[in-house]
Amino acid sequence: xxxxxxxxxxxxxILLVGIFLPLVFPAFQTQISMMWMMVTFAxxxxxxxxxxxxxxxxxxxxxxVGMYAAASVQHELYFDVGQFEVISDQFNLQLTSEKYVFxxxxxSIVGAGICVVLxxxxxxxxxALRGQYFAICTLGLGVAVGEFAGTIDYIGAGSGMxxxxxxxxxxxxxxxxxxxxxxxxxxxxxALKWLYSTRFGLAINAIRDDEDKAEAMGLHTTxxxxxxxxxxxxxxxFAGAGFGHLNGFIxxxxxxxxxxxxxxxxxxxxxxxxxGTLWGPVIGAVVFHVTQEFFWSTLLGWQRVALGLMIVIxxxxxPLGIMGWVREKWPERFGHTLEEKS
Amino acid sequence: MSPILLRRSTxxxxxxxxxxxxxxxxxxxxxxxxxxxxxxxxxxxxxxxxLVWGVMNVINITQGEFVVLGGYVxxxxxxxxxxxxxxxxxxxxxxxxxxxxxxxxxxxRVVDKELFTSLLATFGxxxxxxxxMNQVFGADIRRAEHGFGTWGFFDGLxxxxxxxxxxxxxxxxxxxxMVLFLKKSRLGQAIRATAQNARAARxxxxxxxxxYAATYSLNAAICGAAGAMVAxxxxxxxxxxxxxxxxxxxxxxxxxxxxLSGVVVAGLSLGVAENFAGFIFxxxxxxxxxxxxxxxxxxxxxxxxxxxxxxxx
Numbered sequence: 001x002x003x004x005x006x007x008x009x010x011x012x013x014i015l016l017v018g019i020f021l022p023l024v025f026p027a028f029q030t031q032i033s034m035m036w037m038m039v040t041f042a043x044x045x046x047x048x049x050x051x052x053x054x055x056x057x058x059x060x061x062x063x064x065v066g067m068y069a070a071a072s073v074q075h076e077l078y079f080d081v082g083q084f085e086v087i088s089d090q091f092n093l094q095l096t097s098e099k100y101v102f103x104x105x106x107x108s109i110v111g112a113g114i115c116v117v118l119x120x121x122x123x124x125x126x127x128a129l130r131g132q133y134f135a136i137c138t139l140g141l142g143v144a145v146g147e148f149a150g151t152i153d154y155i156g157a158g159s160g161m162x163x164x165x166x167x168x169x170x171x172x173x174x175x176x177x178x179x180x181x182x183x184x185x186x187x188x189x190x191a192l193k194w195l196y197s198t199r200f201g202l203a204i205n206a207i208r209d210d211e212d213k214a215e216a217m218g219l220h221t222t223x224x225x226x227x228x229x230x231x232x233x234x235x236x237x238f239a240g241a242g243f244g245h246l247n248g249f250i251x252x253x254x255x256x257x258x259x260x261x262x263x264x265x266x267x268x269x270x271x272x273x274x275x276g277t278l279w280g281p282v283i284g285a286v287v288f289h290v291t292q293e294f295f296w297s298t299l300l301g302w303q304r305v306a307l308g309l310m311i312v313i314x315x316x317x318x319p320l321g322i323m324g325w326v327r328e329k330w331p332e333r334f335g336h337t338l339e340e341k342s
Numbered sequence: 343m344s345p346i347l348l349r350r351s352t353x354x355x356x357x358x359x360x361x362x363x364x365x366x367x368x369x370x371x372x373x374x375x376x377x378x379x380x381x382x383x384x385x386x387x388x389x390x391x392x393l394v395w396g397v398m399n400v401i402n403i404t405q406g407e408f409v410v411l412g413g414y415v416x417x418x419x420x421x422x423x424x425x426x427x428x429x430x431x432x433x434x435x436x437x438x439x440x441x442x443x444x445x446x447x448x449x450x451r452v453v454d455k456e457l458f459t460s461l462l463a464t465f466g467x468x469x470x471x472x473x474x475m476n477q478v479f480g481a482d483i484r485r486a487e488h489g490f491g492t493w494g495f496f497d498g499l500x501x502x503x504x505x506x507x508x509x510x511x512x513x514x515x516x517x518x519x520m521v522l523f524l525k526k527s528r529l530g531q532a533i534r535a536t537a538q539n540a541r542a543a544r545x546x547x548x549x550x551x552x553x554y555a556a557t558y559s560l561n562a563a564i565c566g567a568a569g570a571m572v573a574x575x576x577x578x579x580x581x582x583x584x585x586x587x588x589x590x591x592x593x594x595x596x597x598x599x600x601x602l603s604g605v606v607v608a609g610l611s612l613g614v615a616e617n618f619a620g621f622i623f624x625x626x627x628x629x630x631x632x633x634x635x636x637x638x639x640x641x642x643x644x645x646x647x648x649x650x651x652x653x654x655x
Contacts (some may be wrong), residue, residue: 125641144633308470
């Protein structure tokens with residue numbers, strides 16, 4: 001994507017922003033972490049929604065599963081499980097820095113593994129559905145998993161569980177997690193940029209354009225579809241692991257499987273930015289998150305009404321999104337000059 | 343303690359509940375009767391959903407919110423001293439207006455777009471309405487007090503709430519009236535013609551825009567009536583709408599579009615299945631059960647079709 005004639009400058013600039021933004025605005029470190037997380041959300045949603053034409057409302061499942069898995073690994077490593085089950089709220093989950101970071105790393109990797117396997121299993125069933133059936137099925141999946149998580153005692157059932165406390169020796173948790181999420185976002189972005197440039201990218205685009213034809217041309221569509229969902233699940237799981245630890249407390253419906261907030265936002269952000277483009281989800285997520293943080297507090301409880309209104313307005317009047325609009329306005333910036341050359 | 347998904351005691355509770363059904367057969371009868379009376383309401387909402395789906399090719403996620411909104415009409419009437427049973431007439435009138443408003447402002451612009459656009463647009467309206475209801479009526483669980491009693495059979499082992507029976511009868515009557523309307527009236531025929539072939543209908547002089555508006559508003563009205571009964575039988579709360587949408591969707595896809603008797607059978611069966619599941623697993627699994635059932639039904643159907651090299655369309 002020819003966003004800039006000097007991509008090095010652009011990426012360098014973003015890197016500098018990523019490093020210095022949390023240092024310059026220490027009061028907003030949590031919000032900055034969440035902004036990078038939102039970008040990751042939108043990017044991962046776009047793999048299926050934008051590139052493959054499979055609009056999922058249930059990607060939040062992997063976020064929550066990754067979160068619970070990472071926190072559970074921390075508990076299994078360092079605490080007596082029987083003990084925290086009884087007094088999960090009062091239990092003091094203090095750890096040393098090395099243990100904390102090791103536990104987080106191991107937990108997020110285990111979580112990612114679980115999520116990829118889960119995506120494979122779920123995908124081989126659900127991804128056989130087409131179009132709106134897939135959308136509604138994943139909507140049901142997201143709610144069902146959230147409700148089901150609320151009945152599992154091992155992870156604290158409906159009353160939730162606590163992630164370990166961030167060790168004081170490591171300074172501010174906001175700074176740590178703004179870098180965690182920035183690195184995650186960078187990894188996701190470049191991994192997807194690379195993936196889209198390979199045969200995999202072409203294959204999922206072919207599935208979006210005409211699945212039957214793609215299959216007739218000899219593509220193993222089911223394999224590609226499940227693989228795409230696994231990629232999304234992999235990155236979302238890391239986001240979940242980080243957010244669970246950042247938030248400290250994991251509640252099944254509001255933190256781990258918040259279909260009504262994160263689950264909807266990831267769809268909205270990708271569409272707002274322009275689905276099916278590499279930069280669209282990034283821009284959409286940043287625009288959405290910044291507006292939300294700055295203006296939504298003035299709405300006093302009417303935020304979610306505004307969210308519903310925003311979805312309707314974006315979908316009805318602005319379906320191409322920001323990048324789609326830019327692309328229509330300046331097509332030559334996007335390499336649509338092939339006709340002249342040939 | 344090893345990490346197990348469900349505790350032994352939970353599973354034991356399921357099994358003992360199941361055993362109880364065999365020990366006391368009237369309990370099963372009770373569940374069937376209750377389930378069928380509730381199922382009639384589900385079938386009503388599903389009928390509306392299938393109507394909009396079939397005629398406009400829009401999957402209306404707002405369905406459940408219309409039901410809840412109808413419920414709030416009944417609740418408000420009961421609060422102001424009017425018997426909520428009249429809400430079965432008042433709620434459809436109000437909801438017809440609501441449906442017409444949303445059609446003219448939003449649905450009109452997405453009705454001929456790709457399916458996901460209209461799906462997402464109605465999803466947006468659904469969130470909008472949920473949150474509006476939360477702001478206006480509060481997040482509390484509300485019910486419309488109706489003052490009807492209960493009949494007991496088999497020494498009180500099987501009870502039939504009069505209001506449930508009345509609601510089921512009203513639902514059947516309303517469904518019947520809708521069918522008659524679609525068959526006999528001029529507008530009903532126009533709706534069916536548009537469902538068959540919108541382009542041909544337009545050529546024959548039918549104003550399809552008006553037909554769409556009428557279809558969508560009628561659907562909202564039906565849902566409103568179902569909601570008024572739900573508020574009397576059960577409860578309403580701002581966020582419960584999606585559950586009704588999913589129920590209606592499940593019934594519609596099990597029955598297939600345009601299969602009216604199928605909608606009735608599927609609706610009643612879903613009501614019964616839900617009641618049995620609620621009894622065996624307990625209330626905390628109710629929502630997980632409904633949404634899990636949705637996933638199972640969709641995947642199962644697609645698997646069955648896949649064996650014939652077809653897919654859900």
